Amino acid sequence: xxxxxxxxxxxxxxxxxxxxxxxxxxxxxxxxxxxxxxxxxxxxxxxxxxxxxxxxxxxxxxxxxxxxxxxxxxxxxxxxxxxxxxxxxxxxxxxxxxxxxxxxxxxxxxxxxxxxxxxxxxxxxxxxxxxxxxxxxxxxxxxxxxxxxxxxxxxxxxxxxxxxxxxxxxxxxxxxxxxxxxxxxxxxxxxxxxxxxxxxxxxxxxxxxxxxxxxxxxxxxxxxxxxxxxxxxxxxxxxxxxxxxxxxxxxxxxxxxxxxxxxxxxxxxxxxxxxxxxxxxxxxx
Ligand code: AMP
Numbered sequence: 001x002x003x004x005x006x007x008x009x010x011x012x013x014x015x016x017x018x019x020x021x022x023x024x025x026x027x028x029x030x031x032x033x034x035x036x037x038x039x040x041x042x043x044x045x046x047x048x049x050x051x052x053x054x055x056x057x058x059x060x061x062x063x064x065x066x067x068x069x070x071x072x073x074x075x076x077x078x079x080x081x082x083x084x085x086x087x088x089x090x091x092x093x094x095x096x097x098x099x100x101x102x103x104x105x106x107x108x109x110x111x112x113x114x115x116x117x118x119x120x121x122x123x124x125x126x127x128x129x130x131x132x133x134x135x136x137x138x139x140x141x142x143x144x145x146x147x148x149x150x151x152x153x154x155x156x157x158x159x160x161x162x163x164x165x166x167x168x169x170x171x172x173x174x175x176x177x178x179x180x181x182x183x184x185x186x187x188x189x190x191x192x193x194x195x196x197x198x199x200x201x202x203x204x205x206x207x208x209x210x211x212x213x214x215x216x217x218x219x220x221x222x223x224x225x226x227x228x229x230x231x232x233x234x235x236x237x238x239x240x241x242x243x244x245x246x247x248x249x250x251x252x253x254x255x256x257x258x259x260x261x262x263x264x265x266x267x268x269x270x271x272x273x274x275x276x277x278x279x280x281x282x283x284x285x
Contacts, residue, residue, distance in 0.1 A: 002138055003196070003202060004046040004047065004048055004196075005045075005046060005047045005048070005049045005067050006047070006049075006050060006065075006066040006067050006068075006199065007047055007048070007049055007050070007058045007066060007067065007068050007069055007070075007200070008049075008052050008056075008060045008061065008065075008066045008068075008070070008071075009023070009049055009050070009051055009052075009053050009069065009070055009209065010051075010052070010053065010054035010057065010070060010071065010121065010134075011038070011051035011052055011053060011092055012053065013053070013054055014073070014092060015054045015070065015072060015091075015092050015183050015218055016054075016189070018089075018091040018183065019070045019089075020184065021071075022089060022091075022204060022207060022208075023042075023049075023204075025207045025281075026042060026203045026204055026207050027203070028042040028043075028044050028045040028047055028203070029042055029043035029045075029109075030043075030047075031049075032053055033049070037051075037172070038050060038051050038052070038061075038190060038273055039051070039095070039229075044190075045200075046112065046196070047196075047200070049184060050065075050066055050069075050119040052069075052140055054070075054071045054075060055071070055075045055079070056070055056074055056194065057069040057070065057071035057075070057079060057186070058071055058076045058079045058081035058083055058186065059084060061081070061188050062082055062083050062186065062188065062189075063082040064188055064285060067185060067187060067188060067191060067196070068086065068187040068188070068200065068280050069076045069185070069186055070089065070183055070184070070185055070186075071152035071183070071184065071186060072092055072094075072181050072182070072183055072184070072283065073085070073088075073180075073181040073182055073183075073184050074094070074096060074121060074124065074179065076162060076184070076186065077123070077124050077179070078121050078122075078123050078124050079123075082189050083187065083188060083189060084184040084186060084187045084188070084189050084191075085184045085185075085186055086184075086185045086186060086187045086197065086203055087201050087202045087205050087208070087241045088182055088183075088184055088208075089182065089183040089184055089185060089204070089208060090182065090183075090208050090211070090212070091182065091183050092181070092182050092183035093097055093162065093180075093181070093182040094158065094160045094161060094162040094181050094182075095160070095161055095162075095177045095178075095179065095180050095182075096124060096158060096159070096160055096161075096175050096177065096178045096179040096181065097158070097159065097160075097161045097167075097174045097175075097176065097178065097180065098112065098117070098123075098137030098145075098156060098157070098158050098174070098178060099157050099158075099159065099161075099167050099172040099173060099174045100149070100155065100156045100157075100170050100172065100174060100175055101149050101150075101171060101172060101173070101175060102172065102173045103177065104155070104156070104173070106175055107175055108175060108176065108277040109129075109132055109134060109175065109176055109178075110132070110134060111175070112129070112135065112136045112155075112156055112175075113134050113135060113137065113158055114132055115136050115154075116136070116137045116139055116153075116154040116155050116156070117129075117136050117137070117138055117154055117155070117156045117157065117158055118139045118140075118141050118145050118148035118149075118153055118154035118156075118157045118277060119138060119139070119140065119141070119145060119157060119158040119159060120140070120142055120143065120159070121134060121143055121158060121159075121160075121170050122138050122140045122159060124158075124178065124179055125138055125158040126138055128178045128179065128244040131213055136156075139154050141153070143159045145158075145159040146159060146166055146167065146169075146170040146172060147170060149172065149280070150170065150171070156175075156258075157172065158178065160181065161174065165167075166275060172281070173230060175185060182197060184255065185200075185201060185204060187201055194252040202284065203249070203282075205284075206282040206283055206284045207281075209281060209282075209283040209284075210279075210280040210281055210282050210283040210285065211257070212257055212258075213254050213255065213256055213257055213278040214254070214255055214256075214257050214278065214279065214281060215252065215253075215278040215279075215280050216232075216251075216253050216255045216260075216263075216275070216276070216277050216278065217252050217275070217276040217277075218250070218251050218267060218272040218273065218274060218275040218276070219249070219250050219251075219271065219272065219273050219274045219277070220244065220248070220249060220251060220271055220272045220273070221247055221248055221249075221271060222247050222248065224270055224271045224272075225240065225251070227270040227271070228251055228267060228270045228271075229235075229251070229271055230269060231263065231266045232251075232253050232255065232263075232269065233255055233256060233259045233263065234253045234254060236253075236254070238251050238252060238253035239251070239252040239253070248270045251272075254283070255277075260277055269274075
């Protein structure tokens with residue numbers, strides 16, 4: 001008999017809302033937890049949800065408290081947990097960067113030799129500095145890393161950056177990226193409950209793939225069909241359907257959402273008309 005799958009979700013912070021909306025979009029119909037409620041169920045799937053801090057998820061999964069969970073890749077490396085990354089989720093993207101005061105002379109990692117570096121990611125920082133043969137003193141801080149140089153606590157910082165605006169606001173300048181992170185679905189290494197986990201990974205993956213694509217429909221005169229197919233950024237073959245009007249076909253294709261903006265004028269120039277783009281709900285390759 002299939003055992004219920006337990007899954008840890010971030011209860012607060014940056015990863016909470018996008019994790020929840022991914023689960024909702026997957027169709028498992030998660031029950032909204034009440035105030036201070038730590039557990040919930042899904043109406044359409046045998047999945048129990050546990051709401052915990054994103055930085056506790058790697059340990060919960062590693063220790064078998066839950067079968068799988070959503071957390072940041074940086075947190076897995078920082079906690080040095082033995083878990084399996086099942087799926088990259090495409091949100092919570094950020095990079096761990098080294099930064100110094102704007103007026104500092106440092107321009108490369110090597111310039112951090114012998115200096116004091118504040119970070120809330122001491123393990124990753126120490127590992128990467130060691131790999132590059134840089135000797136630096138690491139000062140562990142829990143939060144507000146960016147103000148450490150101004151407080152005289154450190155000469156440099158190693159911190160997560162997404163837009164870079166926090167660095168700029170605090171008069172800091174990046175001198176390079178150590179590590180790229182994003183939210184991931186992780187499972188216990190060597191878990192025996194592979195079937196339910198595989199299903200969850202496939203369903204969440206189908207939503208992530210779908211979000212990155214649009215379904216394109218258009219009409220075009222048959223003699224210009226080759227021009228249209230030549231500009232389509234599609235890997236597979238588009239669907240071509242004869243219309244009731246002789247000499248005109250409809251073309252249907254899946255195209256990357258990021259390409260739509262540059263594609264539309266090209267399609268117009270090829271004589272395409274009645275161009276529609278629709279969101280895709282699921283996409284299983
Ligand atoms: P939380 O502290 O709960 O808001 O979650 C922090 C996690 O969100 C980090 O470990 C990263 O995986 C992710 N994240 C994405 N962008 C950023 C950012 N600019 N600063 C900090 N964390 C970020």
